Each structure stands twice: as structure tokens, then as C-alpha cells.
Amino acid sequence: MPSLRVRWRLAAAGVAVSVVLLAIPARGAPPVFRNAGKYGAMFSWWYDALPPQTVYPPTLPWDARDQKWWNTIVRQGTDAGLGWLAAACWGQGSSADPAMLRPLLRAIDANGGRMKVALFDDTTSEVLRKNQERHGVWALSPRFDLADPAEQGEGGFRYFYDEQWKRFFATVPDRYRLKINGRPVVIMWHGGFEWYSNGRAFHTLVQDLREATRREFQTDPFVIVEESWSRLDPALVPDAMYDWFETGKNWATLTEFGGVHVANIVPGYDTTLSETPGRVIDRQRGALFRAGMDAVAPRADLVLIEGFVNVDENAHLVETTTWGRLYLNLVRWYARNVP
Amino acid sequence: MLDTDARATYDRVVRAILALVVILSAATASAQTAFIQGGAGRDIRRFSGDAETSVFDGSAGSFTAAVGGHVLPHWILSAEFDAGQRSSQSTTTTVTINGLPRDIHTSYASDRRSLSALVGYETTARHRVQFVYAAGLSFTTFRRDISSDGEEIVLQSPAPGSRYTSRLSGAIAGVDTVIHIAPHLALVPGVRVQGLAIDPDLGAFSIRPSAAARISF
Numbered sequence: 001m002p003s004l005r006v007r008w009r010l011a012a013a014g015v016a017v018s019v020v021l022l023a024i025p026a027r028g029a030p031p032v033f034r035n036a037g038k039y040g041a042m043f044s045w046w047y048d049a050l051p052p053q054t055v056y057p058p059t060l061p062w063d064a065r066d067q068k069w070w071n072t073i074v075r076q077g078t079d080a081g082l083g084w085l086a087a088a089c090w091g092q093g094s095s096a097d098p099a100m101l102r103p104l105l106r107a108i109d110a111n112g113g114r115m116k117v118a119l120f121d122d123t124t125s126e127v128l129r130k131n132q133e134r135h136g137v138w139a140l141s142p143r144f145d146l147a148d149p150a151e152q153g154e155g156g157f158r159y160f161y162d163e164q165w166k167r168f169f170a171t172v173p174d175r176y177r178l179k180i181n182g183r184p185v186v187i188m189w190h191g192g193f194e195w196y197s198n199g200r201a202f203h204t205l206v207q208d209l210r211e212a213t214r215r216e217f218q219t220d221p222f223v224i225v226e227e228s229w230s231r232l233d234p235a236l237v238p239d240a241m242y243d244w245f246e247t248g249k250n251w252a253t254l255t256e257f258g259g260v261h262v263a264n265i266v267p268g269y270d271t272t273l274s275e276t277p278g279r280v281i282d283r284q285r286g287a288l289f290r291a292g293m294d295a296v297a298p299r300a301d302l303v304l305i306e307g308f309v310n311v312d313e314n315a316h317l318v319e320t321t322t323w324g325r326l327y328l329n330l331v332r333w334y335a336r337n338v339p
Numbered sequence: 340m341l342d343t344d345a346r347a348t349y350d351r352v353v354r355a356i357l358a359l360v361v362i363l364s365a366a367t368a369s370a371q372t373a374f375i376q377g378g379a380g381r382d383i384r385r386f387s388g389d390a391e392t393s394v395f396d397g398s399a400g401s402f403t404a405a406v407g408g409h410v411l412p413h414w415i416l417s418a419e420f421d422a423g424q425r426s427s428q429s430t431t432t433t434v435t436i437n438g439l440p441r442d443i444h445t446s447y448a449s450d451r452r453s454l455s456a457l458v459g460y461e462t463t464a465r466h467r468v469q470f471v472y473a474a475g476l477s478f479t480t481f482r483r484d485i486s487s488d489g490e491e492i493v494l495q496s497p498a499p500g501s502r503y504t505s506r507l508s509g510a511i512a513g514v515d516t517v518i519h520i521a522p523h524l525a526l527v528p529g530v531r532v533q534g535l536a537i538d539p540d541l542g543a544f545s546i547r548p549s550a551a552a553r554i555s556f
Contacts, residue, residue, distance in 0.1 A: 252494070
């Protein structure tokens with residue numbers, strides 16, 4: 001029998017090996033922390049009936065005035081493994097006012113309470129609302145002056161904050177918000193040169209929006225902007241960026257900024273019943289979506305799918321009479337295997 | 340990417356297991372007999388969901404190392420390290436891009452390593468054979484590597500691939516057959532079964548048959 005000293009040495013060696021094994025760090029430590037899964041999808045709610053341009057009709061009655069519609073949408077999103085929805089907001093007075101999101105919160109509660117919500121600021125809406133109010137036209141001209149927060153000319157801070165961000169944060173309580181590093185996510189859509197003037201003032205606008213949100217809601221938004229803004233305003237330093245898909249060019253993108261990878265992908269697109277010539281991205285029976293997800297999902301920290309309910313442009317994922325639950329199952333597969 | 344709550348839980352579990360390993364080792368050091376053993380086997384991994392589409396199901400070689408000893412007659416404490424090698428599967432998606440059919444290949448590989456603290460009950464020897472029924476706690480690092488040429492084909496950018504590391508803790512159980520072939524040497528075929536709760540939506544089992552050589556002191 002070995003002495004007690006020998007046994008202690010063996011035991012100590014075992015402990016040392018264990019400690020070394022546990023101390024080996026994981027490669028590529030994550031730079032960001034989310035409070036939900038990485039897959040999310042665009043969500044809109046201005047429907048009182050199925051639009052006539054819908055080629056692929058959903059299986060559920062399409063009426064957002066009915067709470068059952070919201071509940072079913074969130075249930076399908078949960079079934080698909082979505083961690084969050086990006087509420088496509090058009091601001092006060094529109095049919096996509098963020099103050100109208102309370103049915104979504106009830107639907108989330110009715111489906112387990114895990115789904116999170118991000119503010120998606122549709123940046124055409126500020127231009128449209130300004131022109132509706134100032135010129136009586138729902139149009140993108142005249143352009144919105146980003147260097148005019150005090151509304152001396154064709155601008156106004158309130159179109160972004162009071163009529164959009166503030167109403168979202170006042171409506172969607174903290175526990176429902178998608179967060180990165182503890183900060184609620186706000187996604188901003190295109191910065192079109194044809195819609196906005198003095199684009200170089202955009203970084204000041206974002207700073208002011210964050211400051212106003214901090215002051216009023218005691219939270220600092222994590223702002224993810226479409227990459228076009230960085231071309232309008234080289235001084236812009238957002239928290240992350242993404243590149244919205246473009247028909248005829250791509251259907252899946254992956255953008256890295258600040259150590260955060262954000263993907264954008266569309267399962268298909270078809271506007272042949274709403275415009276001439278129509279723009280089409282052929283779904284190829286799901287193959288296009290699979291190929292795009294294979295390309296962008298592994299490295300993405302967030303995957304923004306356009307869109308969950310976009311029947312207007314036939315870019316939806318929800319269950320339809322055409323493809324059944326194909327896209328819900330595909331998203332769920334990626335959510336499970338490519339986390 | 341872990342959320343902050345999961346990371347805090349993970350840290351607490353790691354500290355608890357480390358403490359347990361230290362206690363185990365100390366107990367083993369003062370035991371009536373101690374042993375070290377090493378061996379090899381297979382790591383059979385099966386994931387939840389449809390088996391036909393489960394890309395991380397696989398089987399790979401594994402090796403084990405353990406230290407332990409009796410703390411009471413019939414009762415054994417041990418600390419085990421077990422590493423399953425890499426298994427992989429690949430998928431192919433055919434898609435038409437700009438009118439041309441393209442195949443996108445994606446590889447899904449995984450490996451696992453575990454450190455476990457086990458308590459075992461050892462039966463009385465009969466014809467130089469004893470059985471040990473063991474259970475305990477295991478701390479596991481499960482890694483998934485995903486690489487696809489889709490990024491090159493679809494995005495026209497390099498595809499370095501991605502690694503997802505999950506730190507897991509949970510119960511482990513097993514059975515060993517200790518066959519004494521010399522005064523201080525035994526052959527130990529055994530099996531370990533361990534659940535892996537990787538994500539809320541993804542669970543797995545690791546079943547590990549192995550054979551080891553044990554030296555007793």
C-alpha cells in the first residue's frame with residue numbers, strides 16, 4: 001500500500017488536472033448578450049382583411065382587430081423558435097402606431113411570455129408624417145431635413161421621438177423588450193438620400209434620441225441602423241448595422257459592425273399583384289430561404305427575417321394554404337441547430 | 340451567445356463542482372484503497388427532434404481518465420474526465436442563383452468533454468468480478484462547429500465558420516464491471532449515460548460505453 005503522502009500527491013494531481021481543464025477558456029467569447037434567441041422577424045398589424053395583392057393566403061382569418069389573430073401569430077412565432085419580433089412602427093396617427101401594440105403584449109402573455117419585441121422605426125414614416133402634416137400629402141417629397149430638429153423648415157425631432165420612440169417605450173414595458181447587453185433594441189430602416197436632406201446630421205439625431213429615451217425611460221437604446229445611413233453620415237457610430245435585402249441583387253445579407261453581426265433575410269418576395277412590373281424573389285419551395293440561412297445564420301448574432309406576416313409583399317413565413325408550416329419548421333430547425 | 344442569467348448559473352455550478360472535486364479528491368486520498376484508471380470508448384450522441392434532420396447526432400471515439408477510491412466498504416468516490424472526439428454531418432442545399440443551380444454545403448461538427456464527480460456502490464467480488472453502480476454530477480463543455488460555403492456563394496465573402504460553446508451541468512449515471520486480472524490491476528468495461536440540456540429547445544443524450552485499465556494502490 002502506498003503511503004498517505006503518495007495518495008495525497010495523486011489526489012492533488014487529479015485536482016490540478018481538473019482545474020486546468022475547467023480553466024481553458026471558450027474560444028471566441030461572445031461580445032454581446034441577448035435576452036432572447038437570435039432569430040427575429042418583422043411584424044406588422046395594420047390588417048383588417050387579407051390584402052388583394054396576397055398570392056399565398058394564410059390559414060388563419062386575417063383580421064388584426066381580433067385578439068385571436070395576435071394570439072395565433074405569436075403562437076406560430078413561438079412554434080418557429082423566434083425569440084423576438086421587430087414591430088414595424090410608422091408613428092402616431094398611422095395604422096402602425098406603436099401605441100397600438102398592447103394586443104401583442106397580451107398575445108405574448110397568452111403564449112408563455114417569452115417572446116420579446118424590438119422597435120423597428122420605418123424611417124419613411126417620419127418623412128410621410130411630416131409631409132402629411134405640413135403639406136397635406138402622404139408623400140416622400142419634400143425631403144426631411146435632419147439638421148432641423150426645431151422644425152424651422154422641413155424637419156422635426158418630434159417626428160422621430162414624440163410620435164415614434166416615446167410611444168413605443170411608453171407602450172412596451174421593459175420585460176417585453178428585446179435587449180442586447182441590457183439595452184433595448186431599436187432598428188432603423190433605410191436612410192434614403194431621396195427622402196432625407198442634411199444626412200450628416202443623422203448621428204446627432206441618434207444621440208438626441210438616445211438621450212431623450214435615457215432621460216424619460218431610464219434606458220439606453222441599442223441602435224441598429226441600416227447601412228445606408230453610414231453612407232449619408234460617415235460620422236455615425238451606431239451600436240450595430242444591417243443591410244436590408246434588395247430585389248434583383250440579394251436576398252440575404254450579413255453585416256458586422258462593432259463586433260456584432262446582424263443578418264437580414266427574406267424567404268421570398270412577390271409584388272406582381274400590386275405594381276407593374278412586379279418585383280419577385282422566387283422562393284424555390286424553401287430552398288432559397290435554406291440557402292440564405294446556411295450563409296448567414298452561423299455567424300450572425302441577430303437574424304432579422306422579413307417578414308413574419310408580410311402578406312402585402314408576399315414575404316411572409318406564417319402558415320399558409322400553399323406551403324403549410326414549411327417556413328415555421330425551417331426557422332425552428334435553424335433556431336435549434338444554429339443558435 | 341449566453342444570456343446573463345445563464346452565465347451566472349453556469350459560474351455557480353462550476354464553482355460548486357470544483358469544490359466537490361476537491362472534497363472528493365481529499366476523501367479519496369484518505370481512503371482505504373485508491374485507484375487511477377484510463378481507457379477508451381465511444382461517445383454516442385443523440386439529440387431531440389426529428390432524427391432524420393438532427394445534424395448533430397453522431398458517434399465518435401472517446402477517452403477517459405479517472406481517480407478514485409473507497410471511502411467506506413463498498414462505497415467509492417471518483418472524479419472522471421471524459422472527452423468525446425469530433426463527429427460531423429453535412430447537408431447540401433441546391434438553389435438557383437442568377438439562373439444557375441448551385442449546391443451549398445454546410446458542415447455540422449460537435450465534440451464534448453466532461454468532468455464528473457461520482458459516488459458508486461461496489462458489490463462483493465464474485466469470481467474476481469465486481470459491479471459498481473455510480474451516479475453523480477457532471478460539468479460538460481459541448482462545442483458545435485458550423486461551416487458553410489454558402490457565405491462565399493451567397494454573400495461573396497470568406498466563410499470562417501462559427502463555433503458555439505455550451506457549458507452544461509447535470510446528472511450522470513453509469514455502471515462499471517471491475518474484472519480483477521492481477522493483484523493491483525483490473526479491466527473495467529463500463530457505460531455512462533448523461534443528459535445534455537443545451538438550449539430550451541435542444542436536448543441530447545450522451546451514451547458512452549468504454550473499457551479501461553485500473554491500477555489500485
